[in-house]
Amino acid sequence: MARILVLGKGEREVSSIAAPLAGMSHFVGRAWDDSSLADAVANGSPELVVLDMRIGQISLAEARQMMETYDQVTEAARFAVVESTSNPELATRYVDDFILYPFEESELAVRLTRLLNRSRHMKSGNLLTADGLVIDTESFEVTVEGRKLALTFKEFELLRYLASHSGRVNTREALLNQVWGYEYFGGLRTVDVHIRRIRAKLGLKHEHLIQTVHGVGYKFVA
Structure with missing residues (x-):
């Protein structure tokens, strides 16, 4: 049993995706605009967000804009419902898994x-942990094959966030908001500079753990 948030473009469409989830004994929230999203988040932080990205439903840009309004939604695992003709490759760069509609x-x-x-x-x-890399989120220590890395606080937070969402493509905007905060007015180059420094400290053998997704951002690959 989990707390799941279904995010889409219209109440009826969202409910059509939410119904089978509720039948699986999950706690299911529904959101299709800013007001319903605020209500859903107020009822509890979701473990998983299901995006209705079928043809004519919520777009990737709309989903990102709505989700990044709330940290507890951004932190959740992401799942998408897509159609074979609705550009699933684009959608799934932003989610952890997906299913094609109609589905069993x-x-x-x-x-x-x-x-x-x-x-x-x-x-x-x-x-x-990943491929010899160990991130201790309690002691704020990072080691690579036993070698301790001298990371700044922001470098640690950026690496921790990426590793916590392994396999997910994170935009520069999302990383800037999550690590530096919404009040930070620095440019997106801040993210690039910190990624470059982290890779240098990881070393040639492990720098591949942080991959660049050109035109989008970065992802951690375990």
């Missing part, structure tokens, strides 16, 4: 359970 409820249940389990595992405890 049994397949939806399996995919959501797998994503929730993976997300919960990543967030359990205070260690994030």
Whole structure:
């Protein structure tokens, strides 16, 4: 059982996606505009956000704009419902998993359970690990094959955020907001500079853990 938020463009369309989720005994919130999103978030932070990205429904730009309004929504795992003709490749660069519509409820249940389990595992405890890299979120220490890295606080926070969302493409705007805050007025180059410094400290063997997605941003690859 999980708290899931379904985000789309219209109440009826969102409800059509939310109904099978509620039937799986999940707590399901519904949002299709700023007001309904505020109400849904007020009822609890979601573990998972399901985006209705079928043809004619919410666009990638609209989804990003709505989600990035709330930190607790941005932190959630992301799942998309797409159609084969609705450019799923574009949509899935922003999500952790997806399913093609129309779908079998049994397949939806399996995919959501797998994503929730993976997300919960990543967030359990205070260690994030990948290919010899260990990030201790409690002591704020990072080691690579036992070698301690001398990271600044912002470098640590940026690396921690990326590693916590392994496989997800993060835009420069989203990273700037999450690590530096919405009140920060510096340019997007700030993110690029910090990524370059982190890669240099990771070393040639491990710099591949942070990949550049040209024209979009960065992703962590475990």
